[in-house]
Amino acid sequence: MAGLLVIHDTDGHPEHKLRLERSEVPFICGGCKELGFGLRYQCPNMECDYILHHECGLGLGYGRPPTQKFFKKCDFQFHRQNPLPGTRICDICALDIRGFLYQCSRGDYDLHPHCASLPLTFTLPGSNEVIKLREKIESRCLKCQRKERASGRVQGLSYVSSDGMLCYHVACLKEACLDNWTMGYFQLDALANEERKILALQNLAPNQEVRIRAGQSANAMRGIRLLITFLKLVVSAILGEPFTLVSTLFQISQS
Numbered sequence: 456m457a458g459l460l461v462i463h464d465t466d467g468h469p470e471h472k473l474r475l476e477r478s479e480v481p482f483i484c485g486g487c488k489e490l491g492f493g494l495r496y497q498c499p500n501m502e503c504d505y506i507l508h509h510e511c512g513l514g515l516g517y518g519r520p521p522t523q524k525f526f527k528k529c530d531f532q533f534h535r536q537n538p539l540p541g542t543r544i545c546d547i548c549a550l551d552i553r554g555f556l557y558q559c560s561r562g563d564y565d566l567h568p569h570c571a572s573l574p575l576t577f578t579l580p581g582s583n584e585v586i587k588l589r590e591k592i593e594s595r596c597l598k599c600q601r602k603e604r605a606s607g608r609v610q611g612l613s614y615v616s617s618d619g620m621l622c623y624h625v626a627c628l629k630e631a632c633l634d635n636w637t638m639g640y641f642q643l644d645a646l647a648n649e650e651r652k653i654l655a656l657q658n659l660a661p662n663q664e665v666r667i668r669a670g671q672s673a674n675a676m677r678g679i680r681l682l683i684t685f686l687k688l689v690v691s692a693i694l695g696e697p698f699t700l701v702s703t704l705f706q707i708s709q710s
């Protein structure tokens with residue numbers, strides 16, 4: 456897909472054109488109202504503070520989402536607002552849609568533009584670990600400790616490790632990242648407080664041991680390292696940021 460460097464959101468922000476930029480400061484997207492990070496369309500006029508996800512800007516520009524593996528039969532169209540009556544839920548993250556969306560012309564499925572671009576699989580360079588986006592999970596979600604995210608029709612998707620042991624609902628991941636951000640745990644400053652990074656990890660996986668301590672067995676340490684790697688990878692997927700950047704976010708000393 457060709458990249459658009461400048462877009463004009465003539466309905467949302469008619470005053471100025473928006474430019475594609477990368478910044479490490481998280482933002483709330485003016486289109487979909489969800490948390491964003493990294494690549495964004497931003498008004499160059501600093502007083503405006505109007506920012507869109509890269510994916511939300513592409514939606515405005517192209518009107519079509521990337522190919523959808525889980526919704527192959529759907530014909531998605533971009534909308535600024537849900538054109539149908541009632542609240543719509545994103546079929547990828549199972550959270551409410553409050554702004555920009557892709558909706559199937561049959562009215563059966565809805566997607567946040569950012570969710571529609573989540574990577575289906577990703578790997579850690581130099582490792583065999585492959586993390587996949589899946590419909591069903593075999594283990595409990597690291598955040599909510601359940602297999603099912605919701606009782607309704609829309610369950611959303613989950614990220615699952617190669618061995619199926621580590622699972623994370625996309626919904627829980629988005630909520631945990633938003634939490635980490637509002638609590639000030641996400642700090643890109645390399646000198647950020649070590650304790651905050653531990654708290655960020657602990658908030659991502661509340662019932663898991665995330666501290667490496669002297670006296671732990673080699674197996675326990677290996678398990679913790681795997682867990683931390685998994686968390687870094689899924690966070691980098693959800694934030695749309697390269698793994699290296701997210702790594703600094705959680706660069707805790709593992710000695």
Ligand SMILES: [Zn+2]
Pocket residue numbers: 484485486487488489507508511555568569
């Ligand atoms: Zn957005």
Ligand SMILES: [Zn+2]
Pocket residue numbers: 468470471498499500503504505
């Ligand atoms: Zn502006």
Ligand SMILES: [Zn+2]
Pocket residue numbers: 528529530559560561562563564
């Ligand atoms: Zn459909």
Ligand SMILES: [Zn+2]
Pocket residue numbers: 545546547548549550566567570
């Ligand atoms: Zn979503």
Ligand SMILES: [Zn+2]
Pocket residue numbers: 596597598599600601604623624627
């Ligand atoms: Zn969950």
